[in-house]
Amino acid sequence: MPENKIDNYFDLIIIGGGLAGASLACALKDTALKIAVIEAHELSNDFQPSYDDRTVALSYGSRCIFDCMGLWSSLEPHAEAIDTIHISDRGHFGITRLTKEQEGVEALGYVIENKRLGEQLYETITSASNITLFCPAELTVLRQDDKQVTVDILSGDTHQVLSGKLLVAADGNNSQVMQMLNIGSSRKNYDQVALITNVTPGKKHNNVAYERFTDSGPLAFLPMPGNRCSVVWTLSPEQADYLYALDETDFLNQLQQRFGFRLGQLKKVGARHIYPLFLQSAAQMVQGRVAIIGNAAHSVHPVAGQGFNLALRDIALLSELVVDAKMVGTGKTAGDIGGQALLQQYARLREQDIKQVYRFTDTLVRTFSNAITPLAHLRSLSLFLVDILPDIKHQLANQSMGLNGRLTRLGRGLRL
Numbered sequence: 001m002p003e004n005k006i007d008n009y010f011d012l013i014i015i016g017g018g019l020a021g022a023s024l025a026c027a028l029k030d031t032a033l034k035i036a037v038i039e040a041h042e043l044s045n046d047f048q049p050s051y052d053d054r055t056v057a058l059s060y061g062s063r064c065i066f067d068c069m070g071l072w073s074s075l076e077p078h079a080e081a082i083d084t085i086h087i088s089d090r091g092h093f094g095i096t097r098l099t100k101e102q103e104g105v106e107a108l109g110y111v112i113e114n115k116r117l118g119e120q121l122y123e124t125i126t127s128a129s130n131i132t133l134f135c136p137a138e139l140t141v142l143r144q145d146d147k148q149v150t151v152d153i154l155s156g157d158t159h160q161v162l163s164g165k166l167l168v169a170a171d172g173n174n175s176q177v178m179q180m181l182n183i184g185s186s187r188k189n190y191d192q193v194a195l196i197t198n199v200t201p202g203k204k205h206n207n208v209a210y211e212r213f214t215d216s217g218p219l220a221f222l223p224m225p226g227n228r229c230s231v232v233w234t235l236s237p238e239q240a241d242y243l244y245a246l247d248e249t250d251f252l253n254q255l256q257q258r259f260g261f262r263l264g265q266l267k268k269v270g271a272r273h274i275y276p277l278f279l280q281s282a283a284q285m286v287q288g289r290v291a292i293i294g295n296a297a298h299s300v301h302p303v304a305g306q307g308f309n310l311a312l313r314d315i316a317l318l319s320e321l322v323v324d325a326k327m328v329g330t331g332k333t334a335g336d337i338g339g340q341a342l343l344q345q346y347a348r349l350r351e352q353d354i355k356q357v358y359r360f361t362d363t364l365v366r367t368f369s370n371a372i373t374p375l376a377h378l379r380s381l382s383l384f385l386v387d388i389l390p391d392i393k394h395q396l397a398n399q400s401m402g403l404n405g406r407l408t409r410l411g412r413g414l415r416l
C-alpha cells in the first residue's frame with residue numbers, strides 16, 4: 001500500500017470530526033496552530049453518527065461560545081430560539097415556566113438540526129488555512145512518548161503517518177483512542193431509549209420548549225424553524241419498538257395522547273430513530289499527550305439537552321489553554337501544548353462542571369421517570385416550589401442555559 005510522508009507534522013491532531021471534534025477545530029481556526037482532523041465518515045454519509053436526523057438544543061452559553069468563535073452569524077439563520085421552557089408532569093399538578101424575560105437574555109437557548117450545524121462547521125474547517133481534514137480516514141496505530149504523539153491513518157488504500165504535540169480524542173462513546181490507550185469508562189444503563197422524530201403541530205409553537213414528564217419517562221417538544229417541533233420521547237425499549245413500527249396515523253395518535261393538545265392537533269411526522277440511553281464517564285480525561293473531549297469523555301441522558309453543551313465547555317477551556325501555551329515564548333517546555341501541566345489543568349478545571357451535569361441529569365431521570373405515587377407527589381411539589389421560589393428557578397435556568405460554574409474566555413464573550 002502506498003505510504004505518504006509529506007509534511008505531516010501538526011501541533012494538534014483531533015480524532016473524530018463529529019460535533020465536538022469539528023467544533024474544537026473551528027474554535028482554533030486562524031490561530032498559529034497547525035491542526036489535523038481525522039474523521040471516519042463523510043458529512044453526507046448515512047453512517048455519519050454525529051450529523052444525523054437529530055436536533056441539538058444549544059444553551060445560551062453555547063451560543064456565546066459559537067459567537068466568539070465567529071460562527072454564530074452563520075448558524076443563526078438555521079436556528080430557532082427558545083423563549084420559554086415549560087415543564088410539566090403528566091397527570092399531576094406541578095408546572096413551572098422559565099422565560100427569557102425573567103432571565104434577562106435574548107433567548108434561553110436555540111434548536112438547530114445536527115446536519116445544518118455540521119454543514120456550517122465543515123464549511124469553516126475546509127476554508128481555514130491552518131486546518132487539514134482527513135476524511136474518510138481511519139486511525140490504525142497510536143504511539144506516544146514524552147515529546148510527541150504519532151498516529152497511522154488509513155484513507156482509502158493510502159497509509160499516512162502524522163505526528164503532533166497533542167492528540168484530542170473526540171471519537172464518541174466507543175472511543176477507539178481510549179481503547180488503544182487502555183482508558184476505561186464507567187457506564188450506567190438507564191434501560192430506556194430515546195425515540196426521536198419531528199412533527200408539525202396544528203398551532204404555532206411560539207418558541208416554547210415543552211418538557212413533559214410522564215410515567216414512562218420525559219417527553220420533549222422543542223421549537224424548530226418552519227413551525228416544526230423536534231420530539232425526544234424517552235421510553236422503555238419495548239414501548240419504543242412498538243411505537244416505531246406503527247404507521248404515521250397511529251403513531252401521531254399515541255404521541256398526541258401522551259403530549260396533550262397544547263400545540264393543537266399534531267399533523268405530519270418525520271423519520272423516527274431510536275437511541276439507547278446511558279450515563280458514561282471516562283476513567284480519566286487525559287493520558288500522556290492525549291486529552292479527551294465530548295461524548296468520549298462523558299455521555300449523559302438527553303433529558304435536559306446538556307451533552308453537546310457540556311462538550312462545548314470542554315472545547316472552550318482546552319482551546320484557551322492551548323492558545324495561551326502556544327503564545328508563551330521559548331524555553332524547554334514553553335509552548336508545549338501537550339505538556340503535563342496543561343493537560344492536568346484541563347482535567348482539573350473540567351471536573352466540577354461535568355460532575356454537576358451528571359448529577360443534574362441523573363436526578364431528573366430518576367425522579368421524573370417512574371410512576372411510584374409518593375415520588376409523583378414529591379416531583380409535583382418540587383415543580384410547584386421551583387415555580388414560586390425565584391432563586392431556585394434562576395438556578396435551574398442557569399443550569400439549562402449552561403451558565404453555571406467557571407466561565408472560560410469564550411464563555412464570557414471574549415475572543416481566544
Ligand SMILES: Cc1cc2nc3c(=O)[nH]c(=O)nc-3n(C[C@H](O)[C@H](O)[C@H](O)COP(=O)(O)OP(=O)(O)OC[C@H]3O[C@@H](n4cnc5c(N)ncnc54)[C@H](O)[C@@H]3O)c2cc1C
Nearest residue numbers: 016018019020040050057171172294295302305307308309
Ligand atoms: C437523542 C439524543 C438527543 C440529544 N440532544 C441533545 C441536545 O438537545 N443538546 C445537547 O447539548 N446534546 C444533545 N445530545 C448529545 C449530543 O448528541 C452529543 O453530546 C454529541 O453528539 C457529542 O458529540 P461528539 O463529537 O463528542 O461525539 P459523536 O457525535 O459520537 O461523534 C464522534 C465522531 O467521531 C467519529 N469517529 C469515531 N471513531 C473514529 C475513529 N476511530 N477515527 C476517526 N473518526 C472517528 C465519528 O464518525 C463521529 O463523527 C443528544 C443525544 C441524543 C442521543
